[in-house]
Amino acid sequence: MRHNGRASADHDRRRFLRLGAGVVATGAFALLGGSPARSAVPRRALAFHNLHTGESLDVTYWADSRPIPDALAEVDHILRDFRTGEIHPIDLRLLNLLHRVQHALDTTEPFQIISGYRSPATNRKLANGSSGVARRSLHMQGMAIDVRVPGRSLKALHRAAVAQKSGGVGMYPKSDFVHMDTGRVRYW
Numbered sequence: 001m002r003h004n005g006r007a008s009a010d011h012d013r014r015r016f017l018r019l020g021a022g023v024v025a026t027g028a029f030a031l032l033g034g035s036p037a038r039s040a041v042p043r044r045a046l047a048f049h050n051l052h053t054g055e056s057l058d059v060t061y062w063a064d065s066r067p068i069p070d071a072l073a074e075v076d077h078i079l080r081d082f083r084t085g086e087i088h089p090i091d092l093r094l095l096n097l098l099h100r101v102q103h104a105l106d107t108t109e110p111f112q113i114i115s116g117y118r119s120p121a122t123n124r125k126l127a128n129g130s131s132g133v134a135r136r137s138l139h140m141q142g143m144a145i146d147v148r149v150p151g152r153s154l155k156a157l158h159r160a161a162v163a164q165k166s167g168g169v170g171m172y173p174k175s176d177f178v179h180m181d182t183g184r185v186r187y188w
């Protein structure tokens with residue numbers, strides 16, 4: 001009786017261990033968000049200098065595999081329509097694009113902001129005065145930014161942005177900036 005009982009218990013324990021290992025592995029996988037490498041993703045930071053308002057921002061906007069709402073609010077603020085004061089959420093994909101470009105350029109210099117969010121009124125005014133401003137600009141959706149980077153040429157900035165293959169990239173040598181957006185992939 002006793003012997004049989006132990007054999008049966010051992011058998012059950014082995015089954016449990018086998019099942020258990022599977023459950024633990026699945027659980028850990030789920031905790032890590034489906035990919036063990038995810039937990040090792042470092043923080044993402046961005047530095048900006050707004051040339052119109054003189055404001056600077058150096059902020060970690062992503063940590064522990066998720067965006068940081070307070071940091072995003074600060075980014076939205078520095079990228080607001082400085083003409084009207086209107087704030088619009090900036091597309092997180094645009095921030096990730098900037099972050100990758102910053103990394104590719106191997107610089108910690110801030111992005112100098114020429115233009116971030118544009119209200120429809122501001123965009124209309126600019127479009128009336130310049131053929132280079134699109135009437136249905138992605139700036140009006142918080143999906144575009146015009147920048148330059150101290151110590152890096154426009155060409156280098158343009159090349160780094162194009163290499164990301166994640167949206168539109170345009171060079172404006174006369175105005176000394178590169179436009180990046182998270183719309184269709186296209187270059188000019």
Ligand SMILES: [Zn+2]
Nearest residue numbers: 144145146179
């Ligand atoms: Zn632009």
